Amino acid sequence: MSSSEPFDFRIEYIIDTIKDAQPSVVGLQFPEGFKRRGTAIADRISEATGVEILISANPCYGACDLDVAILDNVDILFHFGHAQLDDNKYSEKVIFIETRSDTDVTEVVRKAIPEITGKRIGVMTTVQHIGKLPDACEILEAEGKECLIGRGDSKIAYPGQVLGCNFSVADGLDCDEYLYIGSGQFHPLGVSLATGKRVLIADPFSNEVREVDPRKIMKQRSAVIANSLDAETFGILVSTKPGQYRMELARQLKELAEKHGKTAYILTMDLITPDQMLQFRVDAFVSTACPRLAIDEVGRFSAPMLTPPEFEIVIGEREWEELTFDEIRGE
């Protein structure tokens, strides 16, 4: 890994694996942020091994988004940027290259210390920084804090790892507040809503510390819920992506709708886009797919896009006070 490359694509490991396993064809799958590097990485692997390479060009937003179709055509799929989600029938052929970050986290954790008010701190991060959690805890402990790291459920590969759809590492942690190490708002917002506790963000890339403020997103979600209160027809979305498929939940939501005298249709698809949903004339949608979809693409759909807990509020089966982010939990 060169000093100018903050992420470890493990090219030497990949080359060794290919030389050992002698596959005829390998696949490479990258999340959106790494796709531009795909051809250069393919060049390096190809030059060193001569193996035939297929690059997945499907959109990819997580380990949930494993390219199942490419698996029919390759002996090994290298899936970059995510940790394995949980064992499934596809795992055998897939090697997850987690692209760990070499970025130092100690500076921003030190910067966070004066902002931390409690003593017992729940610490979490994404897989990119998971190897840096011991560094973070060492600093916290040197300042007399306790560093608590949750194990998480079966979807979680590493203690302290948080996903955009799974905050289980925060479950039952007897802490005063949380420290999230990473960039982005979504994961710490989810933890804030799931736990009701204070969450600090320490971003090692921008070197900034800030406190999560869930008020804006709660207003936005409340507006979506309010706009759905008169809905008579619902389109319940099920993604067929292996890690997003929740047909049983969709069926339960449909039954719930019907119990309340509403009409619901189950719509299945791979990727969900606002354009594609234009064709369906319903009063509101409910997404059982990626929990981020309704949040990140708010206002871009032709009808309000609810999460399952929000739908329960709309239909009168959940209190407004119990509004949280949707999660896809394991065991």
Add this chain to the structure above:
Amino acid sequence: MSSSEPFDFRIEYIIDTIKDAQPSVVGLQFPEGFKRRGTAIADRISEATGVEILISANPCYGACDLDVAILDNVDILFHFGHAQLDDNKYSEKVIFIETRSDTDVTEVVRKAIPEITGKRIGVMTTVQHIGKLPDACEILEAEGKECLIGRGDSKIAYPGQVLGCNFSVADGLDCDEYLYIGSGQFHPLGVSLATGKRVLIADPFSNEVREVDPRKIMKQRSAVIANSLDAETFGILVSTKPGQYRMELARQLKELAEKHGKTAYILTMDLITPDQMLQFRVDAFVSTACPRLAIDEVGRFSAPMLTPPEFEIVIGEREWEELTFDEIRGE
């Protein structure tokens, strides 16, 4: 079929089939033009049978675009708007509802008569009007013309049926010119380029007759080819849709590129969109997927998008004079 509904969705047949076969779950898949009717059609089927229904919300542009993922969840899939493409491993569970049109074609064929200069006329149409070919031939024959209808290859369900990616019904027809009955430009343009013969369009919806003029599209394609002549790197696109999958062709094109000292990457995906291809930095793309993609979306990609025959021209393995539309042929 009511007089206000020009297409036959065969709802009674579908209901009878469900009552006979007693499936637990059925799927409905519609092409883009019919998707808006999906929920109303689901309502009618549901009211009559009580069967559980899943509606595919994936984009659908042909019988090639069978929703394979939904098949895991349904006992029968009703696929609307297209004729069966050819037998494949998915066919067993799929019933193709061709949505034949009841629209009269005789008026526009009569209108075409003065424009027809030859004696032997090759007649063709899409599956929607396929039942009206005898009416068309009767009129032509009453005017002293010969009506020639090609059988087509294994992808073609009915004599005289033309697809946007298969003009095999025009093959070897000993005719003076062609008459295409239908709306749209793409199919008759393809026949014009494939055969070099005159093609008349008789549009039964607009009641207009016009002659195909391939000059504009040829200029456009020539510009795309010209813009690719300096390309050193190519992204060769393979769709994993069952009816669009041409991996062997992609491998041949990659070899051809390498033979000429160029670099080529094989990129696999389900749906191809201009946004998605932005991430790949190559000098030109070659689509082995739906042959319409490069034509219909011209100028919308970040690099020139070539068809396979156009790529052969770029690489120097085909003459400019041999430029035709790409086809996906059967046996």
